Amino acid sequence: MASAIRTESVGAGTEKQRGENLPRLLMVDDELAVLRFLRAALNTGEFRLYEAQNGHAALAAAAAVRPDIILQDLGLPDMDGVEVIKRIREWSQVPIIVLSVRDSDDDKVGALDAGADDYLIKPFSVAELQARIRVSLRRSLQQAPEPVYRCNELEVDLALRRVLLSGKEVQVTPTEYELLRLLVTHAGRVLTHSQILKQIWGVAYVEQQNVLRVNIRNLRQKIEPDPSRPFYITTEVGVGYRLRSE
Structure with missing residues (x-):
């Protein structure tokens, strides 16, 4: 069963308008503890946060939300995260950072070959995650100048x-x-x-x-x-x- 997309609340008035212009970040993970950790780490006012807890919900969210970056777990209950990446890459070049406990070279290569932009092994530091996100967003903007x-x-x-x-x-x-x-x-x-x-x-x-x-x-x-x-x-x-x- 697909889980609901969750958005972080944004204040009223000017603050709400500012929030609507923030980069949209989609977090995909089936573990509630990990999602809570990511929300705490990234709810800094720099992003508008969304989440999905399985592969089908992730695909639906990617189409509906049009995120500017995706944090993607591989071990999902309904389909492998690599398959989610492949499906998204059929129509979108949104930056995708894999967050996974899988640390073998084969897993890394498989995810990157499927279209992931980066790969972080759990557990990781908040500072490193934030740095990887900044790099991916910066590279995306450099590759796609907006006319x-x-x-x-x-x-x-x-x-x-x-x-x-x-x-x-x-x-x-x-x-x-x-x-x-x-x-x-x-x-x-x-x-x-x-x-x-x-x-x-x-x-x-x-x-x-x-x-x-x-x-x-x-x-x-x-x-x-x-x-x-x-x-x-x-x-x-x-x-x-x-x-x-x-």
């Missing part, structure tokens, strides 16, 4: 995760933002239905074109001057969608 997209009245600042239309901020859902972000990073190019579905929702959704159509329609309602005659997000009939280039 600003501008076209007519639409502006999307990927670094600030902000969407503006005629200078006014547009409120979009996390999924709508990730969809727009994918289109922005491929502006001017046609993205097929399956490419978008795989990147945003995962390989299990590659045939669910209705999910994509609904989100495109909702996004157009928010950014298009005339949603019935789209200017920014155009449809390539039978193929996919294209975001008008700058």
Whole structure:
């Protein structure tokens, strides 16, 4: 049975808004004691924390939360952590740090070959964990510079995760933002239905074109001057969608 995703509480007002802009960190471990330890170590105001206690919950959380980094245990009750890493790597390059009691070279190589970015053997120090997280986040940002997209009245600042239309901020859902972000990073190019579905929702959704159509329609309602005659997000009939280039 999948466990619920837990988020750390954030205060009201400005503090809450600041919390929503913090890096999202997903902790995956089936041992409550380990999760309590990680919460205590990382609940420093630098991250927004989420957790999952088995592989299926981890995959669901990775798709729903879009974490900026994942701490992944290998010994999960429903599937091996290496399998979780492989599945996430089918559609995401989020940094993944393995936290495991398995200390053999074969285990390390297997996890890293599956797509993990780093490997820490339990027990480990809080200082080392925090350092590894900083390095992984820094490397991720260096590898993926965040551009600003501008076209007519639409502006999307990927670094600030902000969407503006005629200078006014547009409120979009996390999924709508990730969809727009994918289109922005491929502006001017046609993205097929399956490419978008795989990147945003995962390989299990590659045939669910209705999910994509609904989100495109909702996004157009928010950014298009005339949603019935789209200017920014155009449809390539039978193929996919294209975001008008700058």
